[in-house]
Amino acid sequence: MDKFPTNPPIIEQFWQSPPEPINQILDAPLPPTILLSPNREWMVELEKPLLLPIALLAEVEVALAGLFINPKTNAPARHNPYGSMKIRAIGQSQGAIASPEISKTVALPDNAQIGFLRWSPDSQKLAFTLTQATGLELWVVDVADCTTRRLTEPVLNAAYGEPYCWLSDETLICKFIESDRPEPPSEPAVPPGPLIQENLHAKSPSRTYTNLLQNRHDEALLEYYLTSTLEKVTLDGHRTLLVSSSLIYQPIPSPDSKFILLATLQRPFSYQVPISYFPKKIQVIDDAGKLVYEVADVPLFVRRTTKFDEVRTGRRGVSWRCDVQATLCWIEALDEGDPTCDVAKRDALFELDAPFSDTPKQLWQSEYRFHSLAWGKEDVALVWERWYDTRKERIWRIYPKAPETPPQLLFDRSYEDKYTDPGSALMTVGPLRYRVLRFAPQGNVIYLTGRGASPKGVYPFLDSLDLETGQTHRLWQCQDPYLEEISYVLDDEAQTVITRRQSQTEPPNYFLFNLRDNQLPIALTHYQDPAPQLAGVESELVKYQRSDGVQLSAKLYLPAGYDPTRDGPLPMLFWVYPEEFKDKEFAGQITKPENTFSRPSRASVLFLLTQGYALLSGPTLPIIGEGDAEPNDTYVEQLIAGAQAAVDYVVGRGIADPNHIGIGGHSYGAFTTVNLLAHTDLFRIGIARSGAYNRTLTPFGFQGEQRNFWEAQQTYIHMSPFTHAAKVKAPLLLIHGEKDSNAGTYPLQTERLYEALKGLGATVRLVVLPLEDHGYRSREGVAHVLWEMVNWCDKYLK
Structure with missing residues (x-):
């Protein structure tokens, strides 16, 4: 006679601490x-x-x-x-x-x-x-x-x-x-009546x-x-x-x-x-x-659509114009706020001077949805417009004092294209308390700072932009072996700056220096390595290719002292988070800086480096939908192709054994983790933290998906790993904060997936963290999460 399994639904357990040196590093000062x-x-x-x-x-x-x-x-x-x-x-x-x-x-x-x-x-x-x-x-x-x-x-x-x-x-x-405020109102012991809501035909x-x-x-x-x-x-x-x-x-x-x-x-x-x-x-x-x-x-x-570019009707974004004494400004939708309307112009920018009795003056109209605005002076303001469906962005110079002057188009690009990102306009506090564009002493020249992503890597920069000619001039760019970013520019000539500098061996610190002289930078801070136990860890930006030709990249971390010839393949964990794109060309761009000082904090997966594991952090998993195609229509297929390419790369280099590779992720990365366990046999374990696994419970959009469930029913179902739970064979660790307030990632999502996997006979462990939100913040909670992760990897991956 078959015996019923004796598997208690709840395991009573106290907070646990991870092994050293993880426990010690958690207490390092920030x-x-x-x-x-x-x-x-x-x-x-x-x-x-x-x-x-x-x-x-x-x-x-x-x-x-x-x-x-x-x-x-x-x-x-x-x-x-x-x-x-x-x-x-x-x-x-x-x-x-x-x-x-x-x-x-x-x-x-x-x-x-x-x-x-x-x-x-x-x-x-x-x-x-x-x-x-x-x-x-x-x-x-x-x-x-x-x-x-x-x-x-x-x-x-x-x-x-x-x-x-x-x-x-x-x-x-x-x-x-x-x-004289009294005590807060008490909840009635007896409900005064039923809770009733209704909707009379309108979409909301x-x-x-x-x-x-x-x-x-x-x-x-x-x-x-x-x-x-x-x-x-x-x-x-x-x-x-x-x-x-x-x-x-x-x-x-x-x-x-x-x-x-x-x-x-x-x-x-x-x-x-x-x-x-x-x-x-x-x-x-x-x-x-x-x-x-x-x-x-x-x-x-009241929303009428799940489109990201829907906005309110009427005046929105009301604020003060920052460069004059008392002038209101705001945006009004010209398409009733409805992105599905076919109109020539979407938004209009208005202003109204004190004493606010005249007719508002229109300064500009946009073809895309208004995105942001930077005031400068009477003949210079910058406005950004964007359109989500095409990922297009335009940056204009407008003339507030003479709005009849045609706007000057400065940049017209896809905001997915990080290689052509002009950067952000440098701001300063103007004579009237608020932040305005910082101008160079000579004419209408402003400054731009950016990350400087390129095929060679990420090298932040400082540019000047001549607003009359539209030409940019590179004033400074960080060089190897550093990742150095402009934090503050202290003068209008952009000579004296404060930067935040780090390298693979030096922790981030702030430096004061002049860009045009040979004076050595002055260190403003002297922060030390918070985790010297990881000083020998090797990190490398690696590049490889998906089967359809899309270029991929990841940050590879190897434990201190590791020698591939001597030590052979290591147990390895991938830590993932996919991203949607509308253009195949931009999906493969290098956006991860190589010269970072990589140290773990909070519940970082990097802590596993102290326990003999290798890590592949952030392997790019682009989900591409070009033209009329939506990225998520082939989400699973593209996810598998990206994961397979990453596995082939680390195995081909001899640093990982295909029988000892695991996968994990947080939030949308957790969703990705369970999908890859359900649809492939590439990974021996999974760690899924604070995810959502059943897309029918988020029926009006999620992540970058604008369509509702009834518009893309098959996509929602096929993308939901809950639907494919019976195919999950690898041991899976599920972790979720009890008070997760993030939209869509209810703790119920993880609880229901656990119940499904348990009912199907899977090897699965559910950890619910009392009092924790979507991100874990307590010393006890974070320590316990790391203890769970190390134990799970030691038990099923090593």
Whole structure:
């Protein structure tokens, strides 16, 4: 008589720690975050731990409409604050570089939790919040002498948007919790009635968002935590009421500080979409709180299509023009926001000067969807337009003072083509507090910084661009053996710069130098190797070819001291994440820099190098759909071809044994992992973290897929590894955060795949991490994930 398997559904287990040196490396300090003042004279170093104690993740949070609120502090939950702050002056005078001053530590209360840092317009003061047990306080430090002052009690409201901003060098505007606010509304013991939703014929597809409003009690909580007053606060602590209790999102002062652009949340709320879709009222008030102009009454955004280029109707993207005193600007769709409409023009850019009583002036129209904008001066602004279906991008120079002047086309390209990427326009803080294009002293010349991808590798650059001729000139480009990137340009001549430099043997550090003289760079930081145990690890950018001729690449890592002749093939793990393309030519471009200082952090797969494994990190798995074809229609076939090419390469070099190669990935990489286990026998194990495996549970699009399930039913089904679970024979480790808030990757996805595989007799292990989100953040959770990965590889791959 057959016996039933005695396989308990749950294994009770405590947190585990990975083997050394992994456990030791996890506690290595994180390099400080660097923050420069707007005038580039002061540098702030901010330190915080990389991983949090699980106890911090266990703090109570309220999830509402996509927000995560700490009810004790009325601030964002899942927040990792800075713990210390240092300030130093950057030494430069009239173009000459001097050694920077020694950093001074800012004296703060013990166990400080620093957040929401903002420079004053004159760069002489830095405001920040300190989190206390009952809320957020506002503090200011004078950078010249590092003296601090507390401006408020712990009453700032940071639940929705920024809690404060500078109005002038001496005054801030702050969102405050009402002084007489009662206790939060309690949930009724007996539901007041059923939850009812209906749709009357109109199409309103939504992606699979998480943590949405569920009932009237959630609505009441949302109003409770988001309600604020808006007040002016001077540096001596004096407060003046501007706006009484409202659901205030973001107050934004005009460049001349005379007006405030104010957005407030409005009803009706939605149970189907997150808060960014909710109705808003956008107004202009003066610096005394008086209403000046009603900009827009924005309704609930109800999508009609799953197309990525769908946008709201009416005024959107309302902001201040950054280069003049008080001029509003916004975008309006000319196609009703519907990308399926066949129209000549998609969007229009408008502006309206104070006192906002004239007819808005149209500055530009786009053929594609408006993407972004950089203001410069009265005759120069740059605008970007993009169209997802074709991956096309255009960059234009427009003439704000003379919009009748035909726009000048600067670049017309595919944004998939990294080799022709002109880079990003260099910005600086203008005379009116906000960031504008940085111009060279001679004429209409601006600067561009980019990654510099090419067939030879990735070499970041600094270019000048003459806006009159459209010609670029290379001013600087990093050279082997470094990966060096421009972090800041300190002068209009683009001579004095701060770069972030690293190599395969040197950790990233910041350097100050002049591009035109022979003076040696001055090191601003001296960060050390956080994992010297990996100092001998070899990394190499490798290139190979798919069977259809597409060029592929990957980063190959080999353990320290490995000799292929002496040691032979190693057990190897691939760590994957595919990408969609519309052009075969661009799918094979080299976009991974070779000269990186590769050290693991968090739950990085690189930790396996300490345990004798080789790694193939990020092998390119392009999914291409040229012309009218969609990439995902041949997803599985192209995935197999890319994986086969990678396996053939490492086996052909003699560094891997085909019987000892595994595969893993996170999120969409986890989805890819299970698909390759189901459709090939190339891999002996799989590690799938926080993935989605059944595409019928994400029926209105996922990743780069715009079509819904009913438009591409066979594609959705064929791509879903859940459909092919019976073909998964290799041992599979499934890991998922219990509180995953990422759209589409519900923990249910992993739970259901585990149940299917268990029912089919597969070798599978399910690990659900309490309190963890889509990315793992606690010291205990990350350590346990690494323990699971090492054990799984040791048991089934070595």
